Amino acid sequence: MLSESFPERGEKMYNGKDVNRPLIERIRALSRPLSPLPTGLAPQGRDPLFVAVVLFDVYGTLFISGSGDIGVRENCDRADALTDAVRAAGLKVLSSSVGEEGVRWLSDEIRLAHEKAKTQGVASPEVDIRLIWKSVLEKMQVHGLVKGSADEERVLLAATDYECRVNPVWPMPGLKELLENLRSRNVRMGLISNAQFLTPLLFPALLGLTLEEAGFDPALNVWSYAEGEAKPSVRLYERAADVLKQRYGVAASQVLYVGNDILNDIRPARQAGFRTALFAGDRRSLRLREDDPDCQGVEPDWVITELDQIRKCVQSCDPNSL
DSSP: OOOTTSOOTTOOEETTEESHHHHHHHHHHHOOOOOOOOOSOOOEEOSOEEESEEEEOOBTTTEEETTSSSSOOTTOOHHHHHHHHHHHTTOEEOOTTHHHHHHHHHHHHHHHHHHHHHHTTOSSBOOOHHHHHHHHHHHHHHTTSEESOOOHHHHHHHHHHHHHHHSOEEEOTTHHHHHHHHHHTTOEEEEEESOOTTGGGHHHHHTSOOHHHHTEEEEEEEEHHHHTBOTTOTHHHHHHHHHIIIIIOOOGGGEEEEESBIIIIIHHHHHTTOEEEEEOOOTTTOBOOTTOGGGTTOOOSEEESSGGGHHHHEEEOOGGGO
8 A cells, every 4th residue: 555655646746846747747758659559359339328427447448558558568678678767767877787686676576565465365466666666776775786865756757767668658549539528428537447656647748637637536546556456356446336326326337437358347347337348449458358267258338449439339417417
């Protein structure tokens, strides 16, 4: 879970500084246009769904992901990326082994954190990557690999820089127009995503809109790093369902969830009672899980290949009237 050493999700000011601005600028500097790769699937759907709320996955659904999800893309030299990230954070590199050692330590720290969480009953653990990076940078100092303070600003910059290098992202075609359309139709929106602290910053960095300006309800944004638990845990979806029921009186059956993964998105969303749309618009991220026994018989209400098709499958109603 979150440490007191770092700002809570969504906070901009920390110790009197706008911690998000340099991170947003770094995301912009390292981002380049990407295009989705065709999947060969055709759109499929039943009658339009009468829903008050649309919830989305982020990586591979709203944003093209070079790795297909939050993580590391193929053919990426992680050691070089890590060395560049450490330098970008303002630390002086003293050894050529910084990259290789850093990648190994990152992996080890994440594995140990997952193992500890599993002993505490968390089936699908998630780390807060800020804590992982802080530990790794401090270890680099102890071993004489870098020089400089591993303070919060440098931790955030290093983590952001590295993620942008190993998992480049770009808005999916039609994203901004879709959000404008749903917002104009009074469709409440939220996000349920395997994510890290920098995920919310993709929107101002690459769309020029904060989450709230884009139309996302802060109460309906569920981030894995903040919960300490990742998809395919149904608990993330149940958390959003509980908020919708208790705060807005919206039943799960009046919610559409859109994601690109049958196991991580469609199956748990259905278990929570949501209607579902499988986004099959990019070969990098589409996960049909045809050989996974847990996904046998799991069918979405809709299959969409472009974000614009969501407008056609959603018959909106005013959530304030429910």
